[in-house]
């Protein structure tokens with residue numbers, strides 16, 4: 070019953086090519102840059118989890134296991150494209166120029182983290198927490214591109230659970246009806262908190278949801294960055310040149326807990342996770358590069374040391390940022406604070422004074 | 432339009448034409464808004480005047496309409512979304528509450544959401560189920576939104592233009608019952624009316640009547656009836672339910688010492704309750720009588736044969752006025 074959707078994989082889990090590689094895959098400079106970015110993302114992610122464990126940031130959603138997908142997306146989007154991400158998109162955000170300290174500020178409970186300094190990310194959306202709603206925002210962004218005749222693409226990401234939501238299906242539907250320049254990347258990491266992929270829907274693939282909307286859908290091995298890059302490049306080109314939207318289902322695995330507030334051992338077995346580690350994306354690319362003679366233990370150690378330094382600097386910048394002054398929470402609720410709400414500004418000011426002034430005010 | 436007079440829905444149409452002509456970033460979208468000109472004809476002629484790229488007939492999906500508008504607005508367009516009836520707006524609510532109203536704040540002003548969501552509101556047109564709701568309080572509760580309700584063609588025109596100009600999201604509720612009532616002369620001069628402000632429709636010393644939307648009609652009738660009895664009522668049209676112009680309301684009630692609030696939404700947890708509570712905080716000692724609310728009961732709008740009993744009528748308002756006037 071499964072419709073014949075394309076499925077792309079170039080590298081076996083041990084890093085050996087399973088088929089002829091695309092031409093660009095002999096650009097080892099490019100591949101080592103992608104590898105560096107995956108390692109950097111992983112180390113940053115580890116650090117973020119550690120910061121949460123020691124109470125220095127709040128709940129965090131690890132990106133462990135999906136570095137290849139994010140790095141591939143980020144490496145291929147043009148600066149003028151717009152990213153409409155979800156909460157597990159650290160990898161893509163870093164590639165869009167979002168700074169590590171901004172990501173830490175966000176998860177550390179400070180709104181300044183969503184005010185990206187890098188111009189590449191200036192029009193990108195902040196990460197979306199309500200599931201699947203971002204798919205529609207991406208369609209709105211793509212509608213604007215289409216109305217203005219711009220060759221830009223909106224890229225939106227989500228998990229497998231998100232594909233069950235009306236927002237996701239409504240987004241595919243309008244993208245198909247209007248042939249919008251949008252790429253939907255589903256990170257099928259097999260779990261939506263404790264609910265496995267098979268319980269989300271009865272269709273054999275998530276990519277085939279595209280078919281009902283009249284758009285192109287395909288599957289790709291999300292742990293194989295060569296495959297994701299290859300298909301993402303095609304998808305972006307297609308959308309950019311008015312050939313319509315694409316749904317890319319990337320098959321991966323959420324190696325970490327859902328968030329730092331979750332304990333995945335409650336609902337999944339060690340054997341499954343052990344097997345997933347054998348497929349993971351960072352080691353796969355490393356093994357490929359080593360097989361090509363362009364990577365070795367010495368380079369690996371140097372890279373790790375270099376990335377650790379970068380992460381550490383970001384942590385220091387984050388910790389030096391201090392707390393944003395209280396009036397900042399009023400600043401952006403409306404373009405101008407409405408005079409009709411003057412009383413509430415006063416209320417907050419008094420509350421601040423009372424807290425700072427000690428108990429006897431209350 | 433006939434001899435320079437416009438109904439409320441024609442005023443909406445006029446404002447949309449004006450806004451689209453003056454600002455190329457204004458885009459109208461919704462179900463049936465294009466070829467059909469909207470089921471109430473609010474978008475009549477826009478497709479012919481501004482083309483397929485700016486007047487978009489969409490798939491039938493309210494969640495999508497709202498989400499799409501958020502994305503478009505973030506890109507600097509000014510989407511004006513039509514929801515066919517307020518009873519169908521709920522699917523769009525998540526995007527209003529979780530995204531449109533928060534986008535500016537969440538990005539420290541980096542992205543903004545200058546969208547307008549228009550929808551007919553309220554009972555009194557003998558419509559089927561789910562076509563008669565007035566659940567404005569749901570939206571008035573949300574920080575970051577503006578909720579605007581015009582009660583005349585002139586205010587529909589001026590407030591809609593202001594809403595489209597506004598850099599933040601506006602829920603614009605059009606009283607269906609008034610759509611074709613009482614045409615008014617109107618000059619298409621592009622003049623905006625202020626948002627976040629009440630309009631004092633009638634000055635008076637004895638009592639303040641507060642209302643918005645379609646109920647303003649009965650409220651004015653009640654004021655006229657009171658005048659015949661020598662009672663001088665002030666009538667304030669709230670017009671913007673969020674943010675609420677409490678200063679105007681406070682000044683009026685301070686002057687009159689008596690207040691009746693009239694709305695067609697169910698009574699409890701409605702905007703009337705908010706106004707009453709705020710006035711008690713501000714003017715308790717100037718009040719000569721407890722504030723009265725005249726509202727619909729806490730029931731869904733009944734099927735149309737009984738809807739006139741659901742809606743507050745002039746007699747109900749007069750009865751409440753008697754209560755506050757007679758108070759010792």
Ligand SMILES: Cc1ncc(C[n+]2csc(CCOP(=O)(O)OP(=O)(O)O)c2C)c(N)n1
Nearest residue numbers: 157198199200228229230231258260261262
């Ligand atoms: C609308 C909505 N419902 C519920 C939640 C709570 N929630 C947060 S993440 C999540 C699971 C999402 O799974 P999936 O889409 O597969 O993405 P993943 O987290 O696996 O990357 C749920 C249910 C939410 N954020 N939004």
